[in-house]
Amino acid sequence: MKAKWFVTVLAVALAGMLAVGCGEKKEEKKAEAPKQEAPAAAKKLVLGVAGAQSGDLASYGLPSVNAAKLVAKEWNAKGGVNGMMVEVLPMDDQCKPELATNAATKLVSEKVSLVIGHICSGATKAALPIYKDAKVVVMSPSATSTELTQSGSYPNFFRTISYDLIQGNAAANFATGVLKVKKIAVIHDKGDYGKGFAESGQKSIEEGKLAKVVMFEGITPGGVDYSAVIQKIKASGADCVLFGGYYPEASKIVVQMHKKGLKIAFITDDGVKDDTFIKLAGVDAEGVYATGPQILADNEVFKKAAAEHEKEFGSAPGSFFAQGYAAAQTLLNAVAKAGSTDYDKVVAALRSEYVETPVGKIKFDAKGDAEGVSFSVYQVKDGKYVLVK
C-alpha cells in the first residue's frame, strides 16, 4: 500500500514537473512568436545571466545578476529598450561545464538572444558552441581564458574583462621592469584562472630574460596551511612571488608569509584585486601588488552603480560586479542602437558604439575583447588599492 502510494505520488510529481516545464516553454513560444515578426509589438527583452549562482562559487556569479538587474531597472525606468521592458533571467551553472550546457540550451530554447556569462572559463567554453549555433550574443564579465577570444572560434563572444595573457604580461613586466627583481617564484591555485595567469606570467618572464623563474607550483585551494610552500619559496631564494588565483588563498599566503618572516614583493592578479582581500589579509595586505583593469574607485559610473547596489540590496557589490554591470550596459545599449535584437546588428553595434561603464569607456574589437580595458598595477596602501604610477 505504502509503496504504491509513494510511487504514485512520485510519478504524478514527475509528470507534473515535466508538464510545467513544457507548459512554460509553450507559453514562451507563444509570447515570442509575434516578436519575431513585429519587434515593435513585443513587450519584453530577456537578458539571460548565466553563471555560478549556487554552490561554492556562487559569490562570483551572483554580483553579475545584481548588476544586470540594476541596469535593467535603469532602462525600464526610462521606458525600456526600444519600448521593450528588460527582464533579467538568471541561469545557474555552478561553474560546471555540463550544467553550463543545460543552462545554455535552456536560454536558447527560451529564445533569449542576449546572455551575460558565463562566469568561469570552463563553463563558458562548454556553453559557447550552443550559443554560437543559435546566434546568441554572449558577454562574460569574468571568463579570462586567453583562447576564448584569441582563438577566433567564437565570433559571438565578448567580454568586459581582459584576458590572462595580457594580465600575465603586465604583472611580469612590472616585476622585471619596475621592481627589477631577479628571482621570481610563480605560484597558482591550480584553477583555470590562476594557472592561466601564472603560465602567462612565467612565459613572459622567461622570454624577457631579465629574471629567472625559480619555482612554479600550484597550491591546494581551500587549504588551511601553506607553510610548506612558503618555506620552499624561502629556500629558493626568490625575491618576488607572482601569484595566480583568488583572494581567499592569496590572503592566506600573504599572512602566512609574513608570519614566517618572508617579506618579499607579492604580485598577483585581478582575482585578488578586490577589497575583500584587504579585509581578509588585514595589515599584511599592505604593499601587495595586484594587476587589474584601470578603473573603479575613481570611476563615476562605478560609484553610482555601487551606490545603487547598496540601496537596492543593502550590501556592497561583490566580485565582477563592475564587469557584469558593464556587460549589461553595453549589451542593452547595442540593442538600443541596433534597433532590434538581430544578431548581426547587435554585434556590429557592440563593435562600434562606445559606452561609459564602470570599467571605463569601452567598445569591442573584432575578436570580442573590450578596447580600452587594459591592466594597470595597483598596490595596497593604507588599506586601499591605489594605482602604481
Add this chain to the structure above:
Amino acid sequence: MKDTLMRYVVKLVRQALVASIWLSFLTLPIMVIRVDTIEQTVTWRWMHLAYMAVGSFVLALAWYAMMDRRDRGQAKKDLETVERVSALSQFLSDPRFAKPLMAFGFLVAAAFPWFFSLYQTNILVSAMIYVVLGLGLNITVGLAGLLDLGYVAFYAVGAYTYALLNHHFHLGFWAVLPLGAVLGAFFGILLGFPVLRLRGDYLAIVTLGFGQIIRLVLENWGDFSYGPSGISNIDRPGLFGINYSVEQATTYIYYIMLALVILTIFVTARLKDSRIGRAWLALREDEIACQAMGIDNTRAKLMAFALGATLAGLMGVVFAAKTTFINPASFTFMESAMILAIVVLGGMGSVLGVILGAFMLMLLPEYLRAFSEYRMLIFGATMVLIMVFRPEGLVRAKRKVYKINVEAAG
C-alpha cells in the same frame, strides 16, 4: 474514535510545537544575526525568526505525521513473515501490462526530441548519461556491495580518452567509444587489485582517494591533460562526415544515448539474474559465506569493478562528445556522491529504481530552477527525507521467481 483522533492531533501539535521552538532557538543566531566582518556591521533580522518558527512548525507537523505512518507501517511489516508486494509493482511485473507499457515508454522516448525543445532534449541526455552511470555503479555497489566513492574517476578516464584522442589525432566518436570502455575496464581492474583485501568503509576511503588521485593528476599534469583549463572544441559525434548543427547533434546524441540506455538496461537486467549476478549478490550479503560456497571473491570483485568502470568509461566518451569541453572540475568527489545517491535513492540493486533515481536527481535541480537559490537546499532536504521515509530506496529490488521444471525435480 473521534476522541482518539483528537488525542492524536493534540499529540502531533504538541510535538510540532516543541520541535518548532527548538529549531527556532537553534537557528536563531544564524538566521537573525548577520555579522559582516568586512564592513564591521551587525545586522539583526528578527523577521527571519518568525518565518522560521512558522515554517518549522508546519514542517514538523508534516514530519511527525509521516513518521507516525512510517512506524505503524514498519510495525505491521514486522508482524508479517511474507513480504508484501504492492499492487503497482505487481501490475508492473505482470507481462500483460508490462510489455505494452514498455512499448509505450519507448515510443514516447523515441518521439521526444520532435516534440520538445532543445533544452528538454539536452537535459534528458544528461539524465540518461546518469542512468547508465547509476546502473554501472549499481553493479559495483548495489549488486556486489563494494562501496565505491571514486566512481567518477572512470568517467573521467573515458572523457579524457575521447578528448585527447580527438584533440591530437582527430579520432571520431565511434572509434573511441569502445576504447573508452576498454580503458575504463582497465582502470577498474587497476583499482580493484589493491583494494581486494579491504572491506566496508576502508574500501570507501581508498576508492575516494583513487578518484582524487585521478582528478589531481589531470589537474596538475598539464602537458598531458591541458590542466585545469581543460580541452575544448571536442567533436560532437558525426556520421559519415556530416556536420550537424547543435540541435541536430543533440538529437543525434539523444538517440545514441537512448540506444545505450536500453542496451545497459538489457545487459544489467540480464546480469542481475545470471550466475555472475547471483555471485555478486552473495558477495554483498556475506563475503565469508560467499567464498566458502566456492565463489572466487577476487574474480567476482574484479569483475564488478571492471564492469561498472566499463560503463563509466563509455559514458565519459559520450559526456565529452556532448559538452564538447571537459576539465577536471567536472570529476570531483561530489559527482561520485551524486551517482551513489542515484543508486541508493533509487533502490540498491533495482534497475527500475536506479532509472527513477537518476531522473529524479538530474531533473529535479533543472525543474527547480524557478527556485534557483533554494534549489540545492531543497535538493539536500529531499535526499534526507527520502532516506528517512524510504530507506530502501524508491523501488525495492525484487528477486526473480524461477520457473521450476517439475518433471526434472520429480
Add this chain to the structure above:
Amino acid sequence: MEYFLQLFLGGLSRGSVYALIALGYTMVYGIIELINFAHGEIYMIGAFMGLIVAGVLTSLGWPALSILAIALIVAVLYSAAYGYTVEKIAYKPLRSAPRLAPLISAIGMSILLQNYIMLTQTPDFLPFPRLIPELAFMDRFSNYLGTSDMFIIVTSLVVMIALTLFIKFTRMGKAMRATAQNRKMAMLVGVNVDQVISVTFIIGSSLAAVGGVLIGAHVGQINFAIGFLAGIKAFTAAVLGGIGSIPGAMLGGLVLGWTESFATGYISSDYEDVFAFLLLVVILIFRPAGLLGKQRAQKV
C-alpha cells in the same frame, strides 16, 4: 636541517588541524559506523557561530581574550545542539535501515547545511577576527611556528588525552565502548544506546566547534564551504589512523600533515594531495585497519 625542521613543524601544525576535526569524526564513526559527512558542516557552523559571537561582542567593545572564551563556549553549545538535532533528524530514523541509507542522508544533510549557511549568511569569504593573541615569547620561533599554531597543537593534544581518558574511565565512556563493540549486546546489558549515540554526537560536534573557532582564527577567514574539504581531510586522517581509535585520529592527522608538508617541501605542492592519498592507499593495503586500528580476526 633547518629546512627539514621547518617542514616538520609546519606539518605538525597542519596535522593538528586535521586531527582536531578527525577526533570528532572518529568518535562518531566508532559508535555508529557511519561516515558522517555532515561533520565538516558542523565544524563550519561552529566557525560561523564563533564569528557571529565575536562580531557582536567586538561591536560592543569587549576585550579579545574574553571574546575568544565566550565565542568558544557559544560555538560549542550551539554546534552540540546542531549535532544532536542532525542525528535525531537524519540518522536516528535510519538505525535499522540498509547500511548506505544513512550515508546518503548524511550527504543530503551536508548539502542542506551548506546552503542554509550560504543563504542566511553570505556566499562570500568573511575575515575571521584574530582572536588568538600573539604571545611575545613565541616571536623567536616565528620562523617555525606561530602562536596560533601552538594553540592548535596543544588543544588537539589536550583534547585527545581528555577523550582517551573519558572513554577509558567514565561510565559513559564505557557505555560508548560497549555500544561500539556490539550495539545489541550493549542494549541487552542495560546501556541506553540512544542516549550514548546522542552524547557521542554532542561530544563530536563540540570538538568540531572548538576546531571551527580555533582554525577560523588561525586561518583568518571562513565561508560556508570550508567544511567539505575539512571533512574529507579529517575522514582521511581518521581512517589512516584506524577509524574509531582516538590516538589513531591524532596520529593519522599528523601523518597526513607531515606527508603533505614534506611532499610539498621536497617534491612539489602540485602533487601534495596525490601523495597523501597514495600514502593512505599503501598504508591500508599493508594495514587494512589503519595505523592504530585493531586488526580483528574475522569471526566465522
Add this chain to the structure above:
Amino acid sequence: MAQNTTDMNNQNTGNPVLSVRNVSMNFGGLRALSEVDLEVRPGEVVALIGPNGAGKTTFFNCITGIYTPTDGEVTAYPKTGKRKRANGVRINGMRTNLVCELGMARTFQNIRLFPSMTALENVMIGRHCRTKSGILGAVLRPAATRREEQEVVDNSYELLTKVGLEKLANEYSRNLPYGAQRRLEIARALATEPFLLLLDEPAAGMNPQETEELKQMVIRIREEFKVSVLLIEHDMKMVMSLSDRIYVMEYGRIISTGTPKEVSEDPQVIRAYLGEDDDA
C-alpha cells in the same frame, strides 16, 4: 595413508577423505589449537565435540582455508575433479573457495545465509563452482547457458525437496524459520557436490523433534549423496546415535577419540566434558 597416528583402527581400511596431522593454530600468543590429528574416512559420520571455546570452530576454519594453520598438514583426498591427486591435496592455506571447489562444503555455527536472496537462490549459489557461464553467456543467453541455468534451477529445487523446503523456495531466506535456515544451509552446501560435508552445530537451537528430523536427514543425505560428514555438535543424544566415531577436544587438543561408546566411557572425557557441560 599407510599408518594412522592415532592407534585405533576399528573401521574400514583404505584412504581417508580428509587427514589432519599435527595441526596447530596460534593467534598472537594464544594457542587455539595444538597438534590436532583427525581423520575422516569415506562414508563416515565423524563428530567433533568439546566444551565451548575448545577450538572446534577454529579447527573448521583451519581446514576450510579461512585460517591458515600455523603448523601441521591438512590433506584432502577428493574422489573426482581436476585437482585429484593420488597422494592427496594439501589444503592448509588454500583459498576457501578452492577448498569448496575441491569438495569440502561447510555450514556455519551462526547461520550465514544470504538474507535477501530467496531460498532457491541460496542453493543456486552452491552450484556456482560447478557451472561455467560467464558475462557473455549471461548477456547473450545462448542455448548452452539457458540449459545450464535451467539445470541449476532444477537441481537446486531438487536439493530443496531433499531438505523439505520446496514450498519455501521463493521466500527470502531471512524470512525462513530458524530450523529451515539450518536445513537450507545444508542444502546449499550439498549443491557444491562435496565429498565431505562439514556441519558446524547443525542442531543448535532446535527442539528435540527437529533435532531428530535433522538426524534422519543427515543419515539420508549420507546414503544418497555418498558423502562423509564431519560435524561439531553439542547435542549429545544426536552425536552418540549418529556418529561412527567421535573426537573430543579440550583447550585446543584432542583428548580422546573412538566410537561413541568408547568415548563416553573415557574417564578423561567424562571429567573434561560430560561432567560439566551436559547435553543441552
